[in-house]
Amino acid sequence: MADGKTIKFQTTRFGELEVRGSSVITVINGVIGFPQSTRYTLLEYNPPFSWLQSVEHPELAFVVVNGAEFGDGYRFPVPFGDRDMELGENDDLAIVNLVSVRPDPTQTTVNLKAPLLVNLRNMKGKQIVLDDPKFPIRMPLWADDEKK
Template sequence: MKLSTTRFGAVEVEDNRIISFPRGLIGFKDLTRYCVLPHKEPIKWLHSVDDPDVAFMVSNPFEFFPDYSFKVEDFVEEYLGCYGVENVLVFVILTVTDNKLYVNLKSPIIINTSNMKGAHLVLSDDSIPVRTLVTSPVATQQSVHC
C-alpha cells in the first residue's frame, strides 16, 4: 500500500505491516490503522494510515529505562490475544520540548505482532510518571508482564 505522509512524502508499506487499533489511540479514536516507520534508532514513527498529518514519535521504553515495568491487565491480554511477551512490541510516545526529549511512561502502546492488533493503555499505577526526561538510551531489557 502506498501511504501519503506530510512528513515523509509517499511511503510504501506492506499490508501485513498495518497495525489495527480498534479503539484508536488516546485522543485519536477515529484513526484505527497505523504503521511503524523507521527513524534514527531507537526512535521510530507510529504513523496513521488514514490521516497523512498524524504521526507519533515512539520508542521501546526499555531502551531508555531498563527497569521500567508494568502489568498488563487480563482483559487487555484477551483483547489483544497476547498471553506472553514473545510477540509483543511495547512503545511509548516521545515529545520534544525546549530541545529536551521526554517520554510518557504512563500510557504505553502494546502491539501483538502475531495479529497486528494494538492498544494504547493508561496504567492505573500512580507511581508511573506521565512525563519523564530522557537522558540516554541503554541496552534493551524487557520487563513487561503479559
C-alpha cells in the same frame, strides 16, 4: 490487513509511503485523543526513535521509542488474555511509548503512563493507562548531566 501485500498511502511528513500490509498495526480505539485513526505503521527514524505514522490520516504521526529502552525498571503487569488484542502468554509483545518533542530538545519527554502494547502475532495494539504512580506521563528523556 495482516498479509504480504503492500499498501500505498500519502503522508504530510514523508510523502507517499509503501509498506507491507503485515506491518500495519491496528490500534483498538486508536491512540488516546485520536480515536478516529486506528491503523498505523512504524517507520525507522533515528535510533532509539521511530515514527508511528497513521495510514488513514496523512498528517498524524507520533515520535515513539521502544519501551525496552527503559530497562528492568519499566515493568508492569501484561494484560494476557486481553480480548481486543487476542493476547496470549506465548505471544511476542512490543511496548511503544509516545515522545513529546519540544523546541528545546532537553525538554523532550516520554509518556511512561500510557504505553501502546502491540501483539506481534496479529499486529493488534492497544494503548493502556497504568495505575502505578511511579510511571509519569512526562518523564524527561535526558538526565540533567546529559543535557549539558
